[in-house]
Amino acid sequence: MAAPRGGNFGKVLEIDLSTQTYRTRTIPDEVYQQFVGARGLGAYFAVTEYKAGKNPLDEDAFVFIGSGPLAGTMCVSPRTSVVNKNPYTGLLNHGECGAHLASELKWAGWDGLLIRGRAKKPVWFSVVNDRVEFRDASRMWGKTTETTHEMMIREMKDSRIRSILIGPAGENGVPYSCLIVERFRAAARSNAGSVFGDKKLKGFAVRGTKYAVPVVDNARFLAAANVAKETNISDPGAGRRKVWGTASSLETNNFVLGSLIVKNFQTTWWPDIVKLGAEEAERKFWRRHVSCTNCQTHCLKLGVLREGKYRGLIAEAPEYESGGLLGSNLGMRDFDQMTALIEACDAYGLDYISTGGVLAFTTEAVEKGALKPSDLDGLKPVWGDGETYMKLIDKIAYKEGKAGKLLSQGVTKMSRQIGKGTDAYANVVKGRELAAHDPRGDKNRYYSYCIGTNGADHAEGASSRDLCMVAMNDSLCLCTFTSSGVWGASTDKIVVDMLNPLCGWNWKTDDYWTAAKRILAAERAFNVREGISAKDDRLPKRMYAEKLPAGPKKGVVFTEEDQKQRQSDAYKFLGWDEKGIPAEATLKALNLEFLIDDVNAAKKKFNL
Numbered sequence: 001m002a003a004p005r006g007g008n009f010g011k012v013l014e015i016d017l018s019t020q021t022y023r024t025r026t027i028p029d030e031v032y033q034q035f036v037g038a039r040g041l042g043a044y045f046a047v048t049e050y051k052a053g054k055n056p057l058d059e060d061a062f063v064f065i066g067s068g069p070l071a072g073t074m075c076v077s078p079r080t081s082v083v084n085k086n087p088y089t090g091l092l093n094h095g096e097c098g099a100h101l102a103s104e105l106k107w108a109g110w111d112g113l114l115i116r117g118r119a120k121k122p123v124w125f126s127v128v129n130d131r132v133e134f135r136d137a138s139r140m141w142g143k144t145t146e147t148t149h150e151m152m153i154r155e156m157k158d159s160r161i162r163s164i165l166i167g168p169a170g171e172n173g174v175p176y177s178c179l180i181v182e183r184f185r186a187a188a189r190s191n192a193g194s195v196f197g198d199k200k201l202k203g204f205a206v207r208g209t210k211y212a213v214p215v216v217d218n219a220r221f222l223a224a225a226n227v228a229k230e231t232n233i234s235d236p237g238a239g240r241r242k243v244w245g246t247a248s249s250l251e252t253n254n255f256v257l258g259s260l261i262v263k264n265f266q267t268t269w270w271p272d273i274v275k276l277g278a279e280e281a282e283r284k285f286w287r288r289h290v291s292c293t294n295c296q297t298h299c300l301k302l303g304v305l306r307e308g309k310y311r312g313l314i315a316e317a318p319e320y321e322s323g324g325l326l327g328s329n330l331g332m333r334d335f336d337q338m339t340a341l342i343e344a345c346d347a348y349g350l351d352y353i354s355t356g357g358v359l360a361f362t363t364e365a366v367e368k369g370a371l372k373p374s375d376l377d378g379l380k381p382v383w384g385d386g387e388t389y390m391k392l393i394d395k396i397a398y399k400e401g402k403a404g405k406l407l408s409q410g411v412t413k414m415s416r417q418i419g420k421g422t423d424a425y426a427n428v429v430k431g432r433e434l435a436a437h438d439p440r441g442d443k444n445r446y447y448s449y450c451i452g453t454n455g456a457d458h459a460e461g462a463s464s465r466d467l468c469m470v471a472m473n474d475s476l477c478l479c480t481f482t483s484s485g486v487w488g489a490s491t492d493k494i495v496v497d498m499l500n501p502l503c504g505w506n507w508k509t510d511d512y513w514t515a516a517k518r519i520l521a522a523e524r525a526f527n528v529r530e531g532i533s534a535k536d537d538r539l540p541k542r543m544y545a546e547k548l549p550a551g552p553k554k555g556v557v558f559t560e561e562d563q564k565q566r567q568s569d570a571y572k573f574l575g576w577d578e579k580g581i582p583a584e585a586t587l588k589a590l591n592l593e594f595l596i597d598d599v600n601a602a603k604k605k606f607n608l
């Protein structure tokens with residue numbers, strides 16, 4: 001087993017919160033050549049360390065926070081991956097976010113952190129290069145993510161720390177709570193917030209000043225990274241994102257694509273989106289463009305509300321997803337109110353995709369008489385009623401009252417509890433709420449929502465090849481907007497041209513695809529062990545049953561044939577059988593033969 005020569009340090013920081021100790025775990029280069037890093041490395045730990053049925057809230061359950069081989073280099077590679085078995089879905093999930101944490105981790109000399117154990121009282125810790133200090137978080141417990149971030153800065157006397165932490169929602173065990181990174185970014189879709197809360201971990205902060213990422217052949221690596229960067233700079237799509245962020249897709253998806261989500265996916269047509277979108281944001285809210293490490297696209301927009309009830313509120317908003325879920329999906333027309341809802345989710349550490357899904361489902365349930373104000377502590381949400389939505393978000397974060405207890409469970413459990421036909425509009429895949437793209441208007445979103453590991457995630461890829469490229473982006477720490485989303489069919493070559501001189505590898509483009517398929521097969525095999533198969537790769541009932549009533553895709557429905565085509569295309573490409581289970585031959589070819597017995601046992605146990 002050899003140590004990595006470049007790209008990775010071959011070191012993961014293992015934290016044990018129960019004993020408040022840490023140690024270095026060495027990772028050989030062979031593991032990186034198979035699983036790459038970040039998301040892939042998290043999948044490796046999951047399939048090699050967990051047995052089927054592992055309780056994600058066991059004391060020894062882990063959260064892996066990883067940084068890939070490209071992070072901290074001159075390449076645009078700012079993504080951090082969070083990988084854990086998710087208490088919300090019961091599955092292996094991953095959440096990615098931008099900002100600077102991934103690079104800072106590398107500059108502190110670590111490829112990632114593996115966090116286990118459970119503290120007796122609230123704790124946080126700092127990582128400054130090789131030094132780890134456990135600290136008392138009693139005064140932070142109950143505080144919002146914003147306040148906690150500021151408290152960490154003050155205690156460490158360093159404004160350049162990078163933090164990842166939870167808010168009250170994670171502390172209170174809301175299953176769709178998440179980790180907030182550096183105040184405005186969310187690693188949402190692994191829902192690690194409640195796992196941190198269970199571990200009594202408020203979060204941690206990193207500062208790296210000592211290490212540079214080792215590069216085997218610097219001149220070749222820089223030349224390849226420059227090709228990648230120049231391709232991004234000349235891309236018109238990246239140019240649009242630079243000016244408008246992702247918020248401009250709110251208007252595009254409404255007026256052109258017909259895939260905006262509106263009122264719990266009742267339609268995709270909401271002309272009032274112009275009151276919530278990018279031009280409105282530029283006029284009344286945005287103050288500055290913000291970028292992740294090394295990124296010239298700077299799609300992030302920070303702003304401040306300048307008048308009205310929320311005057312002075314600072315937020316990063318809207319992005320496409322937040323504007324869709326907490327804007328049009330709730331029938332909102334008021335930009336300020338929508339922005340306040342987005343910021344409340346960040347402050348409490350709630351996944352705003354699930355939160356927006358829960359609020360929209362609740363509103364439709366009230367509209368259809370399945371829920372009454374008496375079920376919701378006297379509250380009666382109606383479309384566009386931002387004041388009531390804010391009160392409900394407060395209740396969710398603290399699981400307060402009847403409403404808080406009901407809504408904090410998420411749509412799947414709510415629908416089961418309420419009954420009364422609510423399953424017809426419970427818009428979930430694999431137990432969680434859909435993101436802001438209606439798959440009737442954007443049919444290839446099926447790949448992302450249903451075949452992608454997470455389920456209901458918008459960012460897992462829009463084709464079979466795309467699923468692979470996103471798995472690699474997440475493992476390398478590349479942002480899709482500045483990699484495969486721009487590089488297209490050249491992605492494998494551009495990545496391999498960077499990886500070989502960086503890591504001292506001798507990859508061909510075939511190795512890129514093999515690694516991607518290995519990561520996806522490992523994640524899928526893990527979830528097959530939990531009972532997942534083709535039967536779960538389905539969209540919510542509404543998508544097959546109700547034609548879109550208006551907009552550019554008026555009359556369109558997602559058909560069984562639409563599903564069949566995409567499902568069989570993906571299974572074939574990935575080497576999975578017709579039941580969506582990685583075939584024995586595939587597992588052998590990908591060096592995952594150690595999972596064959598587990599997969600066969602699951603087939604028997606769950607009758608797959």
Ligand code: SF4
Nearest residue numbers: 292295298299479481
């Ligand atoms: S495009 Fe750039 S600024 Fe936007 S999320 Fe990706 S890396 Fe960050």
